[in-house]
Amino acid sequence: MTYILTIDTGTTNTRVSLWNNATVIAHSANEVGVRDTAMSGSKDKLEQGVRKTILDTLAKANVTEDEIDLVLGSGMISSNVGLFELPHIPAPAGLQQLARGMVAVTIPTVFSKPIYLVPGVRNVVENIGLHNCEAMDMMRGEEVEVMGVIDQLGITGPAMLIMPGSHSKFVCIDEKNNILGCVTTLAGELLYVITHNTILAKSLDSDFAEFINPEMLLAGAQSAQTIGLGRTCFNVRTLDQFTIYQRNDRANFLLGAILGADLLTLKNSTAIKMMPGTPVIICGKPIMKEALALLIKNDDYFSGKVTVVSNEMQEHLAGYGAIKVATARGLIK
Incomplete structure (x- = not known):
């Protein structure tokens, strides 16, 4: 044992x-x-x-x-x-x-x-x-999750792994399953701060989206990519004050705005090389995975296969990946 x-x-x-x-x-x-x-x-x-x-x-x-x-x-x-x-x-x-x-x-x-x-x-x-400086980036923790995903899904790159969290990561792997680079955003922290510590807290009841509303999610993403994240965020208050949209609808609009801005990063960052046909693998919390998969499938830029990691596989992914690394080191027989 x-x-x-x-x-x-x-x-x-x-x-x-x-x-x-x-x-x-x-x-x-x-x-x-x-x-x-x-x-x-x-x-x-x-x-x-x-x-x-x-x-x-x-x-x-x-x-x-x-x-x-x-x-x-x-x-x-x-x-x-x-x-x-x-x-x-x-x-x-x-x-x-x-x-x-x-x-x-x-x-x-x-x-x-x-x-x-x-x-x-x-x-x-x-x-x-x-x-x-925009080409520079780094990760701690996602590298073991990447190794875990590669092993459990039997992946052969190239591929792009999307890992939303407090700091969302986009990790590029090559045909040898080496990590080529990554790019980070503050998506999770932004979502938390905007939801809890701005004028929008009242419009959102200081809470996140409970379930996905595709119409509102896509509308928020489109707005952020057209008029910017700051203005789109304020429109959450407008939706509260002057429309019949409910709290979860407004939370979806904000989530779409933040994740839509992330997709701009994925397309345009010099820190990674994202090609339209690159397969995409999405990890993370259930609602974030669902939201990103929906946004990517509705964005004409992306034409590669989209795979969403199951909740069961996600649960202990970091530990599983760390064990794979330790096994390669010879620490585990």
Whole structure:
């Protein structure tokens, strides 16, 4: 029996899974991430939060720390506002490059045994300035999810993986399944801030779309691409004040606006190479996956096959990918 702990720390949340022979036997999540370090200037809350999430997971399975054979960490845990900063490796990078880049660190306040961290991946841009900064980008955490998706779906690139979240990622892979580069937007954070902390909060009841309304979603996307995101956002208030559209309709309009702006990024960013016929694979939360799939299928630019990752596969994707990297490193027989 082999027990493996996988830690996935993001901007706002930390998820820990306990695996036994490729099966998750316990899982916990807590609302703690590197945003807490960035805001407070201290790693204390993050350390305590990751530690608590680990202990919660072990308690669910009645497993002790001493019984754990391997601990793997991915995501923002290895960033400059994480628990141990690990440099990104340059693209192109595949499974073997990620495996060679893993580093074992000991953080006694988090766990008694070493944690093997998977490095992030960055685009390669020289002499960065205003003229080329848009071509630069980086990821932490998405690289293991990409490896997990490739393995579980049996993908052979080229392909574009779309991963909406607090920071949405668009990751380009080549015919050898190497990560060629990525581009990031603040889509999730923008949606949260606009919904909760602007004049639109009342028009949205400080809540997101409950289900997709295709008409409103597509209208919001079209508006953002025509008159800009700022003006389109204000129109949510207009829809509230002067029309019969309901709260969920208005939330769909805003969601469409933000994701529509993201599709502009996907088409035009110099950080990645998106061709109209490139197959697209969409991960993420159910409503975000559904919304993006609908927008892409209704956009004449995109002609490649669209695949939506199932909720079941999505649930433990980061941990699954980290285990694939660790196996390539030789840490798992």
